[in-house]
Amino acid sequence: MLMVMSNPINLLYAKYFCDAVRLGSITASARANFVTQSAVSQGISKLENMLKCTLLARHPNQFRLTPGGEEAVRGLSELLKKADNLQDELAENNGSILGDLSFACTHSFALGLIAPYLSRFRLENPRTKINFQCIGGPTKIMHLLKMGIIDFGIAPKVGDFSGFEQTYIYQGSYGLYRSSQLQDEKELPFILPEPEDTTTFKEAYLREYKKEPEIFLKVGSWEVVANLAAEGLGIGYFPDYVAQKKQHILIPCYQNLLLPKYEICSLHLAGMKIRKSSRIFLSYFQL
DNA sequence: CATTGTTACTAACCAACCCA
DNA sequence: TGGGTTGGTTAGTAACAATG
Structure with missing residues (x-):
């Protein structure tokens, strides 16, 4: 018998929500998605109705993730990534390219080394959107990976990276x-x-x-x-x-x-496939 | 302390699309 | 073809932070 979902998850609203969490603001999410802040706010409310779960605790001028929201952002980010990967694969089958390049690295790596690689990537893939975050250290990078906010991270090999696949890219x-x-x-x-x-x-x-x-x-x-x-x-x-x-x-x-x-190694969640754009970018680092 | 700017909300409305 | 749905906008409001 054909089953019809009464409340299917709207991936567009999921993206608004995940972007708002990633960027820390509804307005920033709106800007990133080229819609008004109101559209994002209403989209997230509809997503909450669909999921029957309050995702954000609203406070004047700011929001905080509820425990349900924390769980949702992990699941939805993974879902969006899978959708993205599917788009990648279909694009690859059509001989075209890619998916967003989304990664984070430490401040010093960003300041010292990343520019020529980014420059080459932009030159070779001018239409690929780049989401590049430069943050404190490996712990924060692992957190972003677990939240599904970035596709891969670049960090010095210190401490415990269990649960992540790592490849040495620089020494x-x-x-x-x-x-x-x-x-x-x-x-x-x-x-x-x-x-x-x-x-x-x-x-x-x-x-x-x-x-x-x-x-x-x-x-x-x-x-x-x-x-x-x-x-x-x-x-x-x-x-x-x-x-x-x-x-x-x-x-x-x-x-x-x-x-x-x-x-220095690249990191991504063990068992998760990274996007083609990420593979291309990381291929520039030949030890 | 008043003003200004930012952020987020709700309500009302619009345009495009789908379907009986 | 008209009504429902969807994804969006604008307008108005409120809270807060920064500034003079």
Whole structure:
């Protein structure tokens, strides 16, 4: 017997809802979907009626996700992604391309490395919409992946990535850098990233110079460490790619010390297929 | 403290489409 | 062809934050 769904889920409203959650605002979702704020607000209300569940707790000038909304955004994002993948596959079968490129990476990677890859992608796929988020760290990226808000993430390989498939896309070494304007590096104290593990550096320094390194500051961002080093406040410890952007004002020092390597990987939910646009973008990173 | 801008809501309405 | 449905708009309102 043919079953008729009395309240099928409207994917358009699901997109309004997921975009509102992703962007943190009904108005932003409206802008992203080229409709008025009212259309999004009414669409979400209709979605709530369809699902028989309150998705948003409305407050003056803002909304918050209800527990039901949290669950819904995960399920609906997955649904939208599947619909997107289907569209991808059909497009591929027709010899055309693609789906949105939707990903997130850390601030330092965004500032230091991503531009040429984005530029190449835009050149080769000018009609593909890019949703690129640049955020704090791997934990936030894993959260966005679990919520289905992004297709893949790019993060340094630190901590536990269980539940995610990872592919190494970039590797290099940590280094020590100082301002090219300064003459005597031996007088300068060290600026280290925090809360990162810098014991390898400290041990190497202790072995070489038989004393503890003098630490001037611990700062929560590689970029800030690099900027402070460039200003001549000390010797910064950070990955080589952060220094590349500032190679005219930063020079490597203490190159006799053996410092650890780092690896950057792409991440996506285990068992989930990523879009063709994502595969193309990630193929640019050939180790 | 008044003004202005932003954000979100509801109500009323419109145009396109579908179907009996 | 007229009524129902859908997806949208505009108008009006209210709460809040920033600013002078």
